[in-house]
Amino acid sequence: MKRIKRILIALAICSLSITAVGCSSNGKMSNEDIVKKISESSKSVKSSKANIESKVAFNLGGKDIATSVTMEAESISEPLTVKITGKTQTFGKSFDMNMYITEGNIYLQNINTKEWMNVKDENIKKTLEKRKNSANFNDVVELLNIMQKNVKVEEKGSNYEATYSGVDDSAKEALKKMIISNQPDAEKVLKNMEIEKLDIKYVVDKNTFYPTEFEMKSVMKVSEGNQSVSFDMEMKVKYSDINKVKEIVIPDEVKNAKETKAK
Numbered sequence: 001m002k003r004i005k006r007i008l009i010a011l012a013i014c015s016l017s018i019t020a021v022g023c024s025s026n027g028k029m030s031n032e033d034i035v036k037k038i039s040e041s042s043k044s045v046k047s048s049k050a051n052i053e054s055k056v057a058f059n060l061g062g063k064d065i066a067t068s069v070t071m072e073a074e075s076i077s078e079p080l081t082v083k084i085t086g087k088t089q090t091f092g093k094s095f096d097m098n099m100y101i102t103e104g105n106i107y108l109q110n111i112n113t114k115e116w117m118n119v120k121d122e123n124i125k126k127t128l129e130k131r132k133n134s135a136n137f138n139d140v141v142e143l144l145n146i147m148q149k150n151v152k153v154e155e156k157g158s159n160y161e162a163t164y165s166g167v168d169d170s171a172k173e174a175l176k177k178m179i180i181s182n183q184p185d186a187e188k189v190l191k192n193m194e195i196e197k198l199d200i201k202y203v204v205d206k207n208t209f210y211p212t213e214f215e216m217k218s219v220m221k222v223s224e225g226n227q228s229v230s231f232d233m234e235m236k237v238k239y240s241d242i243n244k245v246k247e248i249v250i251p252d253e254v255k256n257a258k259e260t261k262a263k
């Protein structure tokens with residue numbers, strides 16, 4: 001059950017890896033053409049900002065638990081620099097989240113002392129490895145590629161809106177693969193995860209195919225032995241400043257932080 005708790009928290013913050021995705025249709029394009037446009041537009045995105053809200057609610061031992069994350073992420077792909085600021089509320093506690101990720105370093109701010117740490121831990125690096133490539137959007141493109149036959153695309157004002165709602169096996173496996181890609185430690189638990197409901201929405205600008213919004217809602221159940229936990233997950237992302245983030249300056253205080261082994 002402790003492992004389930006860890007995975008629930010991980011799922012709540014897996015939105016760290018999501019920065020942008022594009023989709024388009026003019027009423028004549030096939031779903032294959034749509035996914036191709038997604039791939040093409042995502043490759044041209046070199047930087048972005050994202051405001052993210054993520055919530056997970058579940059019942060554990062007869063007690064209702066809610067975990068939420070609100071954060072802003074700025075990302076530049078060359079040279080890789082990611083800045084994350086936000087707040088997490090979980091199990092009745094609230095703490096700030098401040099982080100910088102570069103090609104070779106992960107900097108975290110201690111939630112108690114506020115001192116910065118240069119974390120040298122192979123497990124954390126493994127977990128964050130896929131997040132380093134988030135500007136390429138490979139996971140999301142693959143997710144949509146698998147689900148393309150069931151994606152509905154509509155023109156709404158100056159945007160295109162791509163939606164999916166269902167629980168078919170292809171979507172289940174695609175979502176599990178995406179979660180494991182960003183949370184490698186989740187693989188064992190997710191083998192016993194059952195997706196009961198999944199709704200996804202992507203909104204993109206018609207002219208640029210750059211993303212403006214992403215939403216996902218799901219109902220899942222994770223089992224371990226003879227125990228199981230059902231939970232609702234909701235995530236909303238608003239994108240801005242696509243290819244307009246020219247530089248992310250890491251303060252000297254952060255770059256000079258002492259190396260610390262995660263415990």
